Amino acid sequence: MKKIHFDGYKKFKKVYFKDNEKLFDELAEGQSPHTMIITCSDSRVSPVKILSATPGELFIARNIGNIVPPYEVTKGATQSAIEYAVNALKVPNLVILGHSSCGACAHLYHEKTEEEEHVELSHVDDWLTLAYPAKHNAMLECLNNPEKNRAEITEKNNIQLSIQRLMSYPYIVEALENKTLEIHGWWYNIGTGDLEVYDYGSRCFKKVDE
Numbered sequence: 001m002k003k004i005h006f007d008g009y010k011k012f013k014k015v016y017f018k019d020n021e022k023l024f025d026e027l028a029e030g031q032s033p034h035t036m037i038i039t040c041s042d043s044r045v046s047p048v049k050i051l052s053a054t055p056g057e058l059f060i061a062r063n064i065g066n067i068v069p070p071y072e073v074t075k076g077a078t079q080s081a082i083e084y085a086v087n088a089l090k091v092p093n094l095v096i097l098g099h100s101s102c103g104a105c106a107h108l109y110h111e112k113t114e115e116e117e118h119v120e121l122s123h124v125d126d127w128l129t130l131a132y133p134a135k136h137n138a139m140l141e142c143l144n145n146p147e148k149n150r151a152e153i154t155e156k157n158n159i160q161l162s163i164q165r166l167m168s169y170p171y172i173v174e175a176l177e178n179k180t181l182e183i184h185g186w187w188y189n190i191g192t193g194d195l196e197v198y199d200y201g202s203r204c205f206k207k208v209d210e
């Protein structure tokens with residue numbers, strides 16, 4: 001088993017923290033992030049790295065599959081984070097950040113083998129029922145266009161689904177109407193490092209110029 005160690009922390013304290021003491025001094029007084037990001041728990045997706053962000057810029061909520069649950073669900077960690085970001089911190093941007101090779105999206109199609117029956121994933125299975133509409137839309141899309149990449153279509157549908165779910169949050173709709181908030185859908189390609197942004201007009205994802 002690979003042991004956890006503190007080498008990375010020691011390096012952070014000695015180099016990054018030391019070079020940015022003024023920033024951390026200011027951050028100790030409070031935060032004013034410009035963007036909330038809801039992304040997948042996947043270890044390969046690091047919004048801070050992808051955006052070359054500094055501490056204090058991004059308010060991040062992570063869950064399996066970057067899912068936004070319906071507004072009505074109570075005691076939800078993701079809903080609490082959205083509420084705090086939009087109503088208390090008043091972030092002007094909210095991004096749903098999905099990604100390639102998403103295990104959560106793949107799991108929607110996965111049929112358990114006999115061996116896997118003994119692995120407890122009951123909470124994961126239950127949580128992922130929220131993403132079924134993304135799977136069903138992708139299945140339909142791929143039936144008509146078999147050459148399409150079903151995994152990618154599901155991941156992108158899932159991003160759109162999360163955006164649609166945000167429309168069931170009354171305070172989000174109000175902020176959008178007041179133009180104090182913008183919602184964005186991004187898809188990050190782990191293998192190429194490319195970032196694609198959802199375009200509401202064409203309903204397509206478009207690659208960000210480098």
Ligand SMILES: [Zn+2]
Binds near residue numbers: 041042066101102
């Ligand atoms: Zn994922």
